[in-house]
Amino acid sequence: MTELLTVRKLDVRHGKTIAVEQVDLSLAQGSVLALLGANGAGKSSILKAIAGLVDGQGEIIFEARDISRLSARERVRLGIVYVPEGREIVTDLTVDENLTLGGFFLDSRTLGSRRAKMLELFPEIAKHIRAPAWMLSGGEQQMLAIGRALMSAPRLLLLDEPSLGLAPLLIRRVFERLMRIRAESDLSILLVEQSFRMTLRVSDTVCFVRNGQIVGVRKASDLDASSSLAEVLEAYLGAAQPIAMAG
Numbered sequence: 001m002t003e004l005l006t007v008r009k010l011d012v013r014h015g016k017t018i019a020v021e022q023v024d025l026s027l028a029q030g031s032v033l034a035l036l037g038a039n040g041a042g043k044s045s046i047l048k049a050i051a052g053l054v055d056g057q058g059e060i061i062f063e064a065r066d067i068s069r070l071s072a073r074e075r076v077r078l079g080i081v082y083v084p085e086g087r088e089i090v091t092d093l094t095v096d097e098n099l100t101l102g103g104f105f106l107d108s109r110t111l112g113s114r115r116a117k118m119l120e121l122f123p124e125i126a127k128h129i130r131a132p133a134w135m136l137s138g139g140e141q142q143m144l145a146i147g148r149a150l151m152s153a154p155r156l157l158l159l160d161e162p163s164l165g166l167a168p169l170l171i172r173r174v175f176e177r178l179m180r181i182r183a184e185s186d187l188s189i190l191l192v193e194q195s196f197r198m199t200l201r202v203s204d205t206v207c208f209v210r211n212g213q214i215v216g217v218r219k220a221s222d223l224d225a226s227s228s229l230a231e232v233l234e235a236y237l238g239a240a241q242p243i244a245m246a247g
Ligand SMILES: Nc1ncnc2c1ncn2[C@@H]1O[C@H](COP(=O)(O)OP(=O)(O)O)[C@@H](O)[C@H]1O
Pocket: 014, 015, 017, 018, 019, 037, 038, 039, 040, 041, 042, 043, 044, 045, 046
């Protein structure tokens, strides 16, 4: 498989805090890579640096091109779309208007067909197409945030904790949809999650992040046996900072 994204020696600082230190990772086209780690480990900072939303030092190669000096907007144009944790949809706008925002760069014909595709993929939000987004439940808002990001048919989706604040049933639904998107498109996903089991189901590779560094990389299929779970968590994340095992 060809590499879509390669990150080399990425450092991110927030003031004096070193959030990310010498992170290397690569993502093959059409694959899903998950970053797993405790709160404050640096996962969001890695995604935001790739999206160009925070400054980072190091190389970010996307489709064989160094994009590390491009603006966030230019990266969106190349097909890199970030979905922040906490689903920052525009709650004053309707579901439809949120989708349209996500397709900002599209011509009206493509916009129409992408919109229809998103509504087919997320029937939960199709029901509320004219409603303001604040009226949606947490799970529906998450679907809308993902649907909006997918409007522009990105190449790389940077998905930050899609399960945050959702009940287990809804988490399962969001992940089901991600699996469907995976199966039906060539989209690559860099996923940040705390829900270990769900993550294993959708990912090809899992990178464990601790204190701003990647401390382990494993194939998701090698981590399936539940007997090894506790060991892995202990080894990579430390017993003091257990991540969510549920889901
Ligand atoms: N905007 C910011 N200003 C200052 N410190 C930040 C900022 N964002 C993140 N940090 C710090 O950087 C570290 C990594 O944060 P983050 O990337 O959000 O981790 P995660 O997503 O794994 O929870 C933490 O110590 C956090 O407090």
